[in-house]
Amino acid sequence: MTLVRKLLWVATYVFSSYAALAADPEGLPPGKNWVAPAFKMHAQALVDQLMRDNRDLLSVTFHGSPPGKKGIYTMFAGTWPDRIGKISAADDVMVIESGFTLIDPRWNKQDPEPKFLVLVPLRDRNARNVGCIVFGFKNPPGAQRSDEEFLHEANRMRDGLQSQIADHAAMFARARVSDARQPKSASWLILTVPEGSGHSTAMVAAGAGSTGAFVATPWVRSVKRDAPSGFEQMSILGFPDDRSLEAWRAAHAAKLEAPILSKRARALLGDGHGVKSSGRSIYKISYYSLTAPVSEFQDWVDGYLAKYLRAQQSSGILSSYMMYLEEGDKGRLLLVLEYPDAAIEASSEPIKGRLSDELAASDSVYAAQMEKKEKLRTTDSWTLAVPADTTRN
Numbered sequence: 001m002t003l004v005r006k007l008l009w010v011a012t013y014v015f016s017s018y019a020a021l022a023a024d025p026e027g028l029p030p031g032k033n034w035v036a037p038a039f040k041m042h043a044q045a046l047v048d049q050l051m052r053d054n055r056d057l058l059s060v061t062f063h064g065s066p067p068g069k070k071g072i073y074t075m076f077a078g079t080w081p082d083r084i085g086k087i088s089a090a091d092d093v094m095v096i097e098s099g100f101t102l103i104d105p106r107w108n109k110q111d112p113e114p115k116f117l118v119l120v121p122l123r124d125r126n127a128r129n130v131g132c133i134v135f136g137f138k139n140p141p142g143a144q145r146s147d148e149e150f151l152h153e154a155n156r157m158r159d160g161l162q163s164q165i166a167d168h169a170a171m172f173a174r175a176r177v178s179d180a181r182q183p184k185s186a187s188w189l190i191l192t193v194p195e196g197s198g199h200s201t202a203m204v205a206a207g208a209g210s211t212g213a214f215v216a217t218p219w220v221r222s223v224k225r226d227a228p229s230g231f232e233q234m235s236i237l238g239f240p241d242d243r244s245l246e247a248w249r250a251a252h253a254a255k256l257e258a259p260i261l262s263k264r265a266r267a268l269l270g271d272g273h274g275v276k277s278s279g280r281s282i283y284k285i286s287y288y289s290l291t292a293p294v295s296e297f298q299d300w301v302d303g304y305l306a307k308y309l310r311a312q313q314s315s316g317i318l319s320s321y322m323m324y325l326e327e328g329d330k331g332r333l334l335l336v337l338e339y340p341d342a343a344i345e346a347s348s349e350p351i352k353g354r355l356s357d358e359l360a361a362s363d364s365v366y367a368a369q370m371e372k373k374e375k376l377r378t379t380d381s382w383t384l385a386v387p388a389d390t391t392r393n
Contacts, residue, residue, distance in 0.1 A: 064131025
């Protein structure tokens with residue numbers, strides 16, 4: 001049998017099989033054939049890990065048969081929580097059934113954001129095929145990346161997951177805490193100039209030096225006219241470990257004198273990479289006081305806030321997000337949201353409302369956690385901020 005005839009036979013088989021599976025099971029929303037468990041699965045933690053660590057990705061989705069559902073193909077993990085349980089497309093099924101690798105340059109497709117898709121078999125640590133993984137790469141006009149480059153990146157990321165997948169069933173198990181919450185950097189330092197001090201940050205070096213630090217948030221200044229805004233200027237640095245943080249602190253001790261304040265913190269939420277946009281970015285920065293145990297608040301972050309912000313990021317209204325908890329008994333929460341520009345931030349509320357409604361309708365955990373927000377923390381301050389070296393108001 002020639003290669004062309006073999007491909008035609010496989011395509012006919014897969015597409016006919018897909019047609020038989022495409023009917024919506026009774027009691028499920030149109031287009032869906034499975035309901036995910038209420039807890040966060042290991043597979044979803046792997047998706048979150050990929051999105052944290054690879055800035056060129058627009059989306060990632062896992063497809064396959066859930067345990068006990070042989071022959072039923074569904075999206076069981078992915079960037080968009082509201083699409084979990086969606087019936088897998090014919091090309092997803094082809095990869096699952098045959099082990100093929102497919103590339104889709106999206107020629108003549110009217111995507112909201114230009115992208116390039118690569119579909120590869122998902123493999124466990126013993127190199128067994130256990131599903132399909134679809135990588136959606138950002139592909140802006142003029143990027144000039146070759147098909148081979150996209151394919152190489154997809155294979156690299158897929159292969160990097162193998163050691164973390166014991167077998168098919170392991171992907172559907174509850175995510176370990178370390179899977180769901182581990183940030184790229186282990187230690188964080190929040191630098192602030194208190195509100196009303198009028199102090200300049202020009203003397204404070206925010207560079208990484210030789211300690212492995214990186215700038216999670218550049219020096220920004222508050223543009224809120226009504227107090228309290230929480231700070232006049234702020235910057236946040238990430239470090240690979242506590243030793244690196246303290247080394248940087250010691251090297252810059254002479255420049256970190258009053259009124260500049262420095263507080264160590266840990267990350268509760270975020271991609272761990274910091275800012276993603278240009279000098280046009282605008283930030284919404286909020287301080288909160290905890291009114292519940294940290295463990296209960298983290299459940300709310302995982303069940304509600306992470307999904308809500310991830311949906312905003314996928315829709316293009318949010319560039320990046322991080323939430324920190326200051327060290328100490330009275331440590332405050334700090335939420336940093338980065339928007340592409342002021343116009344997008346100003347027009348984002350209707351989009352946020354629609355996204356939240358869609359999530360609540362499709363995710364019972366999200367809906368339940370959404371109601372708990374005001375019981376877990378109180379707002380101390382919030383402000384909009386812009387890069388400190390700009391003249392915007």
